[in-house]
Amino acid sequence: MNRFFVFSLFLFSIVYQEGIAQDTSKYLGLKDAISAATASNDAVRIALINEQLAKAKFKQTDAIFLPQVNFSYTAFSTNNPLNAFGFKLQQKNISATDFNPDLLNHPAATADFTTKIEVQQPLLNADLLYQRKGAALQVEMYQLMTKRTKEALAFETEKAYLQLQMLYSAATVLNEALETTKALYKNATDYFNQGLIQKSDVLNADVQRINIETQLKNTRSNIEDASDMLSLIMGSTPGTVYTVDSIIQNSNNTGTQLSADRADFKAMQKGMDGYQMMIASSRMSYLPRLNAFASWQLNDKAMLGFNANAYLAGIQLSWNIFNGNRTKNIITEQKLEKEKLSRELTKQKSESQLAINHTQRQLSDADFTIRQQQYAIEQAAEALRVLENRYQQGLVKTTDVLLAQTQLSQQKLSAVQAIFNYNVAAAYLQFLTTGK
Numbered sequence: 001m002n003r004f005f006v007f008s009l010f011l012f013s014i015v016y017q018e019g020i021a022q023d024t025s026k027y028l029g030l031k032d033a034i035s036a037a038t039a040s041n042d043a044v045r046i047a048l049i050n051e052q053l054a055k056a057k058f059k060q061t062d063a064i065f066l067p068q069v070n071f072s073y074t075a076f077s078t079n080n081p082l083n084a085f086g087f088k089l090q091q092k093n094i095s096a097t098d099f100n101p102d103l104l105n106h107p108a109a110t111a112d113f114t115t116k117i118e119v120q121q122p123l124l125n126a127d128l129l130y131q132r133k134g135a136a137l138q139v140e141m142y143q144l145m146t147k148r149t150k151e152a153l154a155f156e157t158e159k160a161y162l163q164l165q166m167l168y169s170a171a172t173v174l175n176e177a178l179e180t181t182k183a184l185y186k187n188a189t190d191y192f193n194q195g196l197i198q199k200s201d202v203l204n205a206d207v208q209r210i211n212i213e214t215q216l217k218n219t220r221s222n223i224e225d226a227s228d229m230l231s232l233i234m235g236s237t238p239g240t241v242y243t244v245d246s247i248i249q250n251s252n253n254t255g256t257q258l259s260a261d262r263a264d265f266k267a268m269q270k271g272m273d274g275y276q277m278m279i280a281s282s283r284m285s286y287l288p289r290l291n292a293f294a295s296w297q298l299n300d301k302a303m304l305g306f307n308a309n310a311y312l313a314g315i316q317l318s319w320n321i322f323n324g325n326r327t328k329n330i331i332t333e334q335k336l337e338k339e340k341l342s343r344e345l346t347k348q349k350s351e352s353q354l355a356i357n358h359t360q361r362q363l364s365d366a367d368f369t370i371r372q373q374q375y376a377i378e379q380a381a382e383a384l385r386v387l388e389n390r391y392q393q394g395l396v397k398t399t400d401v402l403l404a405q406t407q408l409s410q411q412k413l414s415a416v417q418a419i420f421n422y423n424v425a426a427a428y429l430q431f432l433t434t435g436k
Contacts, residue, residue: 025240025241025242025243026240026241026242026243027242027243027244028161028230028242028243028244029244029245030157030158030161030244030245033157033158033160033161033230033233033234034153034154034157034158036234036235036236037153037154037156037157037233037234037235038150038153038154038157039235040234040235040236041153041233041234041235042235043149043152043153044146044149044150044153047142047145047146047149047150048146050142050145050146051139051142051143051145051146053142054135054138054139054141054142055139057135057138058132058135058136058138058139060135061128061131061132061135063122064122064125064128064129064131064132065122067119067120067121067122068119068120068121069117069118069119070117070118070119071116071117071118072114072115072116072118073113073114073115073116074113074114074116075111075112075113075114075303076111076112076113076114077109077110077111077112078109078110079107079108079109079110080107081104081105081106081107083110084107084108084110085098085104085107087110087111087112087299087301088110090112090114090297090299090308090310091112091299091300091301091307091308092299092307092308093301093308110301111301111302112299112300112301113299113300113301113302113303113304113305114297114298114299115297115298115299115306116295116296116297116298117295117296117297118293118294118295119293119294119295120291120292120293121291121292121293121294122291123290123291123292123315124289124290124291125289125290125291126284126287127281127282127284127285127287128281129281129284130277130278130280130281130284131277131278131281133277134274134275134277134278134281137270137271137273137274137277138270138271138274140270141267141270141271141274142267144263144264144266144267144270145263145264145267147263148262148263148264148267151263151431151434152431153233154431155427155428155430155431156233157230157233157234158427159424159427159428160226160229160230160233161230161244162247162420162423162424162427163226163420164223164226164227164230164242164244165244165245165246165247165420166247166416166417166419166420167219167222167223167226168223168243168244168246168247169246169247169416170219170413170416171216171219171220171223173409173412173413173416174212174215174216174219174409175216176409177212177405177406177408177409178209178212178213178216180405181205181208181209181212181402181405182209184205184208184398184401184402184405185202185205185206185208185209187391188201188202188205188398189202196394197397197398201397201398201399202398204398204399204402205398205402208402208405208406212409223241224241227240227241227242230242247416247419247420247423248419249370249419249422249423250422250423250426250427252363252426252429256356256360256429256433257356257433258349258352258353258356258432258433259433259434259435261435262352262433262434262435263434264348265345265348265349268341268344268345268348269345271341272338272341272342272345275334275335275337275338275341276338278334279331279334279335279338282327282330282331282334283331285320285327286320286327287319288317288318288319289317289318289319290315290316290317291315291316291318292313292314292315292316293313293314293315293316294311294312294313294314295311295312295313296309296310296311296312297309297310297311352432355428355432356429356432356433359425359428359429359432360429362421362425363422363425363426363429366418366419366421366422366425367422369414369418369421370415370418370419370422373411373414373415373418374415376411376414376415377408377411377412377415380404380407380408380411381408383404383407383408384401384404384405384407384408387400387401387404388401
């Protein structure tokens with residue numbers, strides 16, 4: 001009974017562990033990975049926040065068209081002759097006795113309670129109009145930066161996905177090599193028991209088996225690490241081991257020319273246009289400003305009294321004629337900032353063109369390597385087949401077969417690496433040449 005219970009518990013634990021392994025494994029397509037990354041990655045969220053901040057700053061410029069309204073309720077008390085008389089005037093409470101010189105010179109404490117509403121309406125402020133245009137350009141700049149962030153994230157996601165494909169292909173190659181080595185080890189053991197080969201041949205086959213098992217274990221760990229990295233890029237919780245499509249050589253349908261419509265280039269151009277608007281705004285600050293204002297107030301000598309009312313309205317033309325060359329120096333600074341951004345744009349375009357040229361050479365080299373490796377795999381597989389036949393006849397040593405099998409595995413792994421290099425270069429070239 002106890003043995004049956006222990007056996008059942010052991011069997012249940014195996015099934016449970018297999019269930020966990022199945023739950024933590026999930027198929028993932030490249031398009032789904034890119035969609036998840038561009039929707040949930042923190043870099044995109046930060047870019048969207050910057051975009052929202054720019055929009056909020058642009059909304060602040062609505063103030064150049066809209067009125068400003070202020071309400072206040074103020075309580076005063078004074079025995080100052082001028083203010084005391086003024087309070088009574090505002091309260092429309094002057095009588096003949098108030099002109100008594102003794103009362104005018106020595107008034108008693110006089111209270112005034114003022115309720116006031118003030119309105120200011122901008123009419124013509126040319127500098128603020130250009131500031132508004134500059135803020136609108138800044139919104140467009142951050143929108144383009146968000147777009148470029150998503151493009152960069154799509155490339156990084158594809159690169160991580162390709163790496164996972166490469167690791168799975170490497171695991172397949174090692175599994176095949178392991179099965180071949182195990183079969184060779186079994187044959188070597190049988191031949192040794194029959195006295196046909198030496199013990200060293202059996203040991204060499206066993207060492208080969210151990211080495212491949214170690215490589216396979218490391219590759220599986222790397223698959224888990226690559227899956228965690230992909231989860232991080234997609235903004236999800238690590239721990240899921242993704243299964244992916246088999247690696248193949250992607251077709252290269254990307255352009256080869258640097259596009260001036262690339263999002264980061266256009267963002268920098270918008271930044272330069274924004275500086276131009278700020279320069280124009282600073283120049284317009286030399287011009288007069290025209291604004292309207294109005295106020296309506298109630299005055300009473302008693303709290304919460306609203307007897308006397310009066311209004312004041314007018315239009316103000318103001319002109320800051322000289323401010324110590326401050327505006328002139330601000331314009332100089334803005335021109336230098338624009339020139340700096342222009343130089344950075346030129347530098348970035350030159351560096352991008354160099355990267356395109358380098359990536360094109362990498363594509364050509366990887367394509368050549370793939371073709372070479374395909375031929376080398378055919379030759380290595382034929383060499384292994386011949387040696388295995390001769391081994392069955394006792395004409396070659398076990399080490400010869402092991403070396404041939406190792407050579408075939410290395411050629412297959414090199415071919416997988418070459419396909420990975422080609423696909424990464426093609427994806428990077430697409431990232432570099434992306435236009436509208």
